[in-house]
Amino acid sequence: xxxxxxxxxxxxxxxxxxxxxxxxxxxxxxxxxxxxxxxxxxxxxxxxxxxxxxxxxxxxxxxxxxxxxxxxxxxxxxxxxxxxxxxxxxxxxxxxxxxxxxxxxxxxxxxxxxxxxxxxxxxxxxxxxxxxxxxxxxxxxxxxxxxxxxxxxxxxxxxxxxxxxxxxxxxxxxxxxxxxxxxxxxxxxxxxxxxxxxxxxxxxxxxxxxxxxxxxxxxxxxxxxxxxxxxxxxxxxxxxxxxxxxxxxxxxxxxxxxxxxxxxxxxxxxxxxxxxxxxxxxxxxxxxxxxxxxxxxxxxxxxxxxxxxxxxxxxxxxxxxxxxxxxxxxxxxxxxxxxxxxxxxxxxxxxxxxxxxxxxxxxxxxxxxxxxxxxxxxxxxxxxxxxxxxxxxxxxxxxxxxxxxxxxxxxxxxxxxxxxxxxxxxxxxxxxxxxxxxxxxxxxxxxxxxxxxxx
Numbered sequence: 001x002x003x004x005x006x007x008x009x010x011x012x013x014x015x016x017x018x019x020x021x022x023x024x025x026x027x028x029x030x031x032x033x034x035x036x037x038x039x040x041x042x043x044x045x046x047x048x049x050x051x052x053x054x055x056x057x058x059x060x061x062x063x064x065x066x067x068x069x070x071x072x073x074x075x076x077x078x079x080x081x082x083x084x085x086x087x088x089x090x091x092x093x094x095x096x097x098x099x100x101x102x103x104x105x106x107x108x109x110x111x112x113x114x115x116x117x118x119x120x121x122x123x124x125x126x127x128x129x130x131x132x133x134x135x136x137x138x139x140x141x142x143x144x145x146x147x148x149x150x151x152x153x154x155x156x157x158x159x160x161x162x163x164x165x166x167x168x169x170x171x172x173x174x175x176x177x178x179x180x181x182x183x184x185x186x187x188x189x190x191x192x193x194x195x196x197x198x199x200x201x202x203x204x205x206x207x208x209x210x211x212x213x214x215x216x217x218x219x220x221x222x223x224x225x226x227x228x229x230x231x232x233x234x235x236x237x238x239x240x241x242x243x244x245x246x247x248x249x250x251x252x253x254x255x256x257x258x259x260x261x262x263x264x265x266x267x268x269x270x271x272x273x274x275x276x277x278x279x280x281x282x283x284x285x286x287x288x289x290x291x292x293x294x295x296x297x298x299x300x301x302x303x304x305x306x307x308x309x310x311x312x313x314x315x316x317x318x319x320x321x322x323x324x325x326x327x328x329x330x331x332x333x334x335x336x337x338x339x340x341x342x343x344x345x346x347x348x349x350x351x352x353x354x355x356x357x358x359x360x361x362x363x364x365x366x367x368x369x370x371x372x373x374x375x376x377x378x379x380x381x382x383x384x385x386x387x388x389x390x391x392x393x394x395x396x397x398x399x400x401x402x403x404x405x406x407x408x409x410x411x412x413x414x415x416x417x418x419x420x421x422x423x424x425x426x427x428x429x430x431x432x433x434x435x436x437x438x439x440x441x442x443x444x445x446x447x448x449x450x451x452x453x454x455x
Contacts, residue, residue: 003119003134006028006030007028007104007105007252008026008027008028008029008031008034008103008104008105008113009026009027009028009104009105009108009112010024010025010026010027010096010099010100010104010105010106010107010316011024011025011096011106011107011110012023012024013082013112014087016089016318017089018087018088019087019309020086020087021064021084021085021086021087021093022084022086022087022088022092022388023082023083023084023085024082024083024085024095024096024231024233025080025081025082025083025112025398026080026081026082026099026104027074027075027076027078027079027080027081027107027112028078029078029079029113029125030077030079031068031073031079031081031148034099034102034103035081035106036089036103037054037056037098037101038054038073038081038083038098038102038181039051039066040055040097040110042068043066043067043068043081043306044068045065045069045070045128046068047067047068048065048066048067049065049066049067050063050064050065050066051063051064051065051066052097053083053085053095053232053443054098054426055098056098056101059436060092060174061085061094061095061098061411062086062095062174063084063085063086064083064085065083065084066081066082066084066088067081067082067084067329068080068081068082069081069082071360072119075112075116075121076112076119077115077116077118077119077121077122078115078119087376091382094133098268102248104208111137113127113130113342117436118449123151123154123435123436124434124435125148125153125157125389125393125434125435126148126149126389126407126437127128128148128154128155129145129146129148129149129387129388129392130149131389132145132148132215132388132390133145133149135215136388136414137217137259137261137266137291138214138261138266139266140214140264140386140413141214141215141264141266141388142389143213143386144214144215144333144386144388144389145387145388147386147388148211148387148388148389151210152387153208153387153388153389153393153412156204157204157281157431157434157435158435159200159398160197160200160201160204160431161428161431161432161437162306162347163193163197163200164197164424164427164428164431165196165428166193167190167197167424167429168421168424168425169416170189170190171421171424172421173419174417175417175418175421177278182310187224189413190420191408191411191412194404194407194408194411195408197222198404198405198408199314200270200389201397201400201401202339202401204397205384205398205401206289206363206391206396207387207389208345208389208394208396208397208409209378209389210379211384211386211388211389211393212389212390212394213265213379214266214376214386214388214389214395215266215378215388215389216266216388216391217259217265217266217268218230218265218266218267218268218271218298218299218373218376218377219267219268219296219297219298220268220269220270220297220298220299220300220301220373221268221270221272221290221293221297221299221300221301222234222269222271222272222295222297222301222303223272223275223290223293223294223300223301223302223303224274224275224302224303224304224305225274225303225304225305226274226275226276226335227274227305227352228274228303228304228305229303229305229360229361230271231256231271232336232360232361233301233303233360234256234258234269234271234332234359234361235269235360235368237258237260237267237269237370238258238269239259239260250442253287254271254291255270255271255272255273255289255293256271257269257270262370262373262374263370263374264380265373265374265377265379266369266371270293270297272286272289272290272293272294273286273287273289273290274287275287275291279425284434287289294336294386297330297331298377299311299330299332299373299376299377300328300331300332301332301334301369302333302334303334303336304334304335304336305336305337306337306338306340306343306357307337308341312333312347312355312412313334314328314331314352314353314394330376331353332353332354332355332356332372332376333347333353333354333355333356334355334356334357334358334369335347335355335356335357335358336358336359337359337360337361338357338359338364339359339360339362339364345357354372356368356369356372366428381388384405392407392433392434393434396429396430396431396433396434397434398431398432399426399428400427400430403423403424403426403427403430404423404427406423407419407420407424408428410423414453
């Protein structure tokens with residue numbers, strides 16, 4: 001997916017629509033035609049000029065601030081020109097069309113960042129952190145993205161790579177130069193090095209898992225019979241009224257989604273239609289959607305009206321939901337309406353799945369439920385070493401861990417030097433994919449296409 005960086009790309013890098021300021025960015029190897037056609041002079045590098053922006057006939061399109069960043073000291077590593085004008089959509093469109101008339105082309109999604117990567121200005125983890133910072137849904141997520149953008153994650157990966165390469169060089173040198181008589185299979189250096197790498201990988205994986213959780217969160221489905229209080233719980237978790245709450249069974253006919261935050265951990269909470277047998281076509285469709293969401297969920301909160309006769313059992317739950325819960329581990333029974341007079345708990349504390357007692361009406365038990373959800377996700381409060389990460393980073397680290405474990409097994413049980421060398425090579429390739437040292441063009445295309453046009 002390598003691009004020809006000799007052409008000039010242009011795009012609106014501020015959000016589309018009406019605003020006080022709009023910015024057009026151009027990047028390429030030669031901007032002389034744009035200096036002449038848009039400005040009438042060559043701007044001084046890294047200085048702000050207040051200047052009219054010129055049309056083809058010399059008339060003023062707009063006026064604003066001009067900034068010029070010469071190569072290589074720019075975001076993309078190429079020459080960059082930014083025109084900061086008034087943020088009306090019409091004037092921005094005219095200014096962008098003028099840049100295209102002068103020879104620029106519209107930038108593709110993520111193309112500025114792609115050029116920064118190809119020109120060695122950032123690695124892949126830093127570029128992904130740019131998008132994560134923009135999309136951050138909490139203060140903790142934003143802080144983690146900043147740390148990754150500053151290169152903290154990359155440095156940890158680079159340190160692992162250095163140690164891995166040292167071991168690989170030692171093994172392959174001993175294989176290629178047997179006359180040196182280096183007994184690497186028995187001298188303990190490789191075994192200790194692999195054990196150290198394994199420990200470092202486990203530590204890094206724990207941090208990465210937290211970073212991915214901060215970025216992506218978990219999906220939580222609220223399920224149960226009609227009038228169990230599902231919509232009331234959604235409103236209580238969100239802190240405001242989202243769903244309609246009535247005493248009429250079957251009020252919720254469709255799936256309701258809300259994104260909330262618990263101490264920095266994103267939750268995608270899904271309220272579903274009450275599970276029951278019904279002849280109502282619309283309600284039945286809602287129940288089918290509820291069953292689909294239950295199967296997809298990271299966590300399922302099955303609400304039971306604690307003021308009625310109830311059974312905390314997977315068998316009764318499976319009958320209600322028409323879903324087989326016998327193999328489900330991500331299930332929590334939530335006994336709601338415990339504020340009703342005369343309520344007495346009936347769960348033993350030895351149930352197959354966790355049981356939490358709450359009152360969505362009064363808020364009793366909600367703190368315990370929130371802590372339970374954090375525990376289920378494996379979330380801990382953001383620490384100093386936390387940085388933003390993605391699922392592909394977890395996958396790459398896990399693959400590295402597998403290769404290291406396999407190399408250790410080969411060393412201890414078989415003593416096959418060539419196989420150890422191959423495992424170390426695979427581990428290096430998996431680690432290198434994180435920062436982009438070993439990355440396919442298809443993966444690059446997938447990553448950069450998820451960026452907005454102006455990045």
